[in-house]
Structure formats: structure tokens, C-alpha cells
Amino acid sequence: MKHLSEIVTKAKALGQKTKIAVAVAEDANTMGALARAASEGFVYPILIGSKERIMALPQAQELPKGGYNIIDIQDTDKATKEAVRMVRASEADVLMKGLVGTDQFLREVLSKDRGLLPPKAVMSYTCALELPKYHKLLLIADTAVLPVPDLNQKIAMVNYSVKMAHTLGIKQPKVALISATEKVSEGMPNTIDYALISKMAERGQISGCTIDGPLDVFLACDPPSVQIKGVPTPIAGDADILIFPNLETANAFYKGLMLFAGGELAGLIQGTTKPVVVMSRSESENSKYYCIALSCLMKEES
């Protein structure tokens, strides 16, 4: 897959409207993308929040007639709880964050008795990037949730990203475990984790993908660098997925690219029983729209 627009094509081809429960849908930042997806017929928004404030949003005027529902709840906390409840009860397929703090929103998602995370599951975030200078989509993790993933969390990041790649039609994704160097050293603990993960994959303990690491971004995504350095790696500069050692690195990587190189993204919370959409306000309108389309595809897998 080369373009995020292909996700939209696939979402439309599902032939059914994905029901998205929006917690506190009073957010001008997301309403535009939501209205667009609803108008194009692949999403049925269930807007939970103050009906008055929702309908006051200019973007809400673009919602298709009869193509959405509003559940009028004034209180932010109650609206959030109701949105999570609906998804948990399969009254909706996807949960989406509106005008509620991320912390408050995720607290409900993570709630043991009311939330959407199975016991002991790791919550993470995988993001698909469309970059003008790369020949295909590039999935990266974790740009938003896990600050300093340990070994188990890194393995979860790999598995979630591989699953997303499969959903996008990438059958045997190439996973590069990103560090500053391809060498393994105790001085850089992430490289130790990476050595373990790539050996686990070699032993068949992680499947559905080809993994190698540590690798730097050049060795992961640039074939000439692989030749120059002479590092034998099955990724060979053709990575589909980059696993980053920590949140700062992943976050700086994608934001740097969006800002200086251009491109779009589609990201989702991982590990939950149903897709959960959390978008940054600074993301482009298109990216927000792609996030919604991606959630429609991933609901099939959940």
C-alpha cells in the first residue's frame, strides 16, 4: 500500500457503516473529518455530549441528514463513560475522543470493570505514515502512549503493528527495530531488547513478519546505506514497520517528518478490544479523516 487514501477505499468497500461513538463530540477539530466520513457513507457517528454545543459547531452542519445520532449528555465525565459503555456493549464499533482530556478519556478506556483493555494487555499506539520520499506506507510505534517500553511492551508493539500491516494487506511486513546503531551493546539497553526480539522471531516465537534489529533508520529504509555499510539484514532498506526505543524518539521522528517533509498519517490506539481513535489537534484534516477510515478497517480485526 502506497497511499493512505487506499485505506479509505478499503473502508468504503466494507459495504457497511462503522458506528463510531464519540465521547464529548463537541470538538471542532474532529467534527470536520467525522462529517466528511459520514457524508461519504462509511461512518455512522454517534455523537455523545451536549446536543446544543454539538449542533453549534459549524462543521456539524455538514453531517448528512439521518446519517448520525446524538445522545444528549451535558456532563463530560458521564458522556465519556457512556461512549465507552456503548463500545464495550457492542452498540458501537469504534470509540473516538472528542472534547475531553486525553488522561480522563484513557482512564475510562483503561478501567478494569468498564473499559476496553483486556486484562494484562499492553496499550500502545501505531501510526501509518505516507511520506513523499518513501515508496510505501511506513508504520511506526509507539508515537503516543508508552514512554519507555520494556521488552514485553516492545514485543506487544511489534505484534500490534504487524496486525495492522496485515489488515492493510501487507502479508509479511518487514519490521526494523530502531536504534542509533546496528551494534548490540549493554551500554544501550534497547539494543539488548532488540537482539532478544529478533532472536525470538528467528525461533518462531513472533510470527507473521520478518524482524531485524538493532538497525538505524538508514539501514531500515535506505538500500544504498545497507550496501555501503555491508550489514547483512533481511530488512534491506525496505522496512514496513519501525519500532522505536521510546516515545520521544518516535514522536520526534513523525512530527519532524510531518513538519519538514510533508506527508499524512493514520494512527490508532492498540491493544483495546475495539479500535480507539485519539487524534492530536495539530494533525491535518486529512490525517484525522484517515485515522477514522483506519479504525473502520481495524474493527474487522478486533
Next chain:
Amino acid sequence: MEIRKLDQMFEVLKTRSKKRLVAAWAIDAHTIMAVSEAVKMGIIEGILVGDEAKIIAVCKEHEIDPAQFRIVHCDSDAVAATKAVDLINAGEGDFLMKGLLSTDRYMRAILNKERGLMNPGAILSHVTVAEPMNYHKLLIFGDVAIIPLPDLKQKIAITNYLIKVAQFLGIKEPKVGLQAASEQTLPKIPSCADAAIIAKMAERGQIKGGIIEGPLGMDLIIDKESAVIKGMQSPVCGDADCILFPNIEAGNAFYKTIVKLLKSHLCAIVMGARVPCVLTSRGDSEISKLYSIALAAMLA
């Protein structure tokens, strides 16, 4: 020439210039006879450090000609090891052997910071070379005697020593199996985790000279059929030259099984000092002592 039987070391050594063995506190029959045997075979020169009168008396008792040795007199075992190490450092000997003094004293002389045989930061480790009777080649393994629970850095050092010993025995690209509880990479089991890390480091060219695979169970290391059944495809499986053990218990049990249960020959050497050091125990057979002297001479 690739050495496949311990005896072959003698043939190789006979074609080379003789290395000078320095035996510390060599006043017992066991040591003197082993050195004498090696000298008579023409594979080394022998320097015995110890009480001259005692050495000559033991020689007489066992009908050994003391003139075949250079004898360097010293009064007590307390100074013998230091004196022997001094000789090596003065360029008068090529490798060291322990006589009738305690291992502790012997090692302390080697490890002495000012006048020992260690380079800064070097790791001292014990390497065994065995000739198991039902295996098709020699097996080189460690550490069964010095480092009880090697950490990652020490395991890497031991791996490098195994490769080095193998290469000195003419094995150009030795195959190294990293022994662990399972061939699965189980991060919570240190033997599995360290083996995975070392194997990856080798893949990245950070450990050179051998083909390294791990984690592997013992069966996969020495038995090709087990590897086939378990679907493990590695040139190391069933054809290993070297085995890295995760701890001294595993290594030592293997060592003793080879000697006592399989009645196979083996020899050993201490690596990590500036010269090879022979560390036999009184329990070792005469031939095993002779092999150990030959092994050290090969590496000296």
C-alpha cells in the same frame, strides 16, 4: 592441519621450535614426570622452579634424568609461583604450569597487578578440549573451573577464547553452540537471553572468527538428528566444535561426565593471561597432563 585427535598435537609440535614451559613449585613426581615425558617427546623445553635438592631426589626415585631440565632453585612454595611468573615476564619462558602449590597461590601470582601476567581488564577463564569417544571431532568448552556465573561480558570473553583455542588447533571457522535451557529465546531465563544476545552480536560481526548459534539445548548442539526433529537449521547443530556453558555447574557436570562416564581424554588451559597457563589437578591422568602441556605449547 585440523587437529581431530589430541595425539595429533604431538605431531604438530614436533615440527615446530620448542616452547619453554615454566613449572611453578615442580617438586612432586606427578608434575616432574609429566614435564619429563613432554621433554622426552621433544615437544617442549622444561624449566622447573622449586627446591633443587627435592627435585633431584624425586628424579632419582623415578629414574628421571634431571639434566634434561633447567632447574631454578627457590626455597618455598610461597615464592615459587612469583618466581615462575618473573621468568615468563623476563622472556625466559613461554608458558606456565602449576606444580604442587595451591591453585589459589598460583592464580594470585598470575593475577598480581604489578608483576603478574594479566593485561588490564583481561578476563581469566578455563578452556577444556575433550576428545569424546562417540563424537566425530574435538569439543572445546568453558568455563568449567574459574568463572562460576559469567555475566554477558565474561561470556563474550569466554566465547572468544573458545574460538581462539579452536583456531590454534587448526579449526579455521569453529562452530560455537551457546548452551541454554531451551532453544527458545526465553527472556527470563538468563542462559537463553544471553545466548540470544551473543548470537546477535556475532551476526553483527561483533564477535569474529566462528559460526555462533544459540540459545541451543545440549541435544541440538551435539546431535544432528535432534536438530532435524526440532526443525532447527543451523550449521552448528550436531557439528559443534565449541560449547559455551551458561554457568560452572553445567560446564563442570559435562566435563566430569566426559571424563568419568565416557572415559574420554581431555586437557585444559587457562586463557586470558599474556601466556597460556596449565592448571592440572592431581586427579588428572598422566596422559591428560601431557595433553594439557601440549595444548598450552600449541598456544604459546
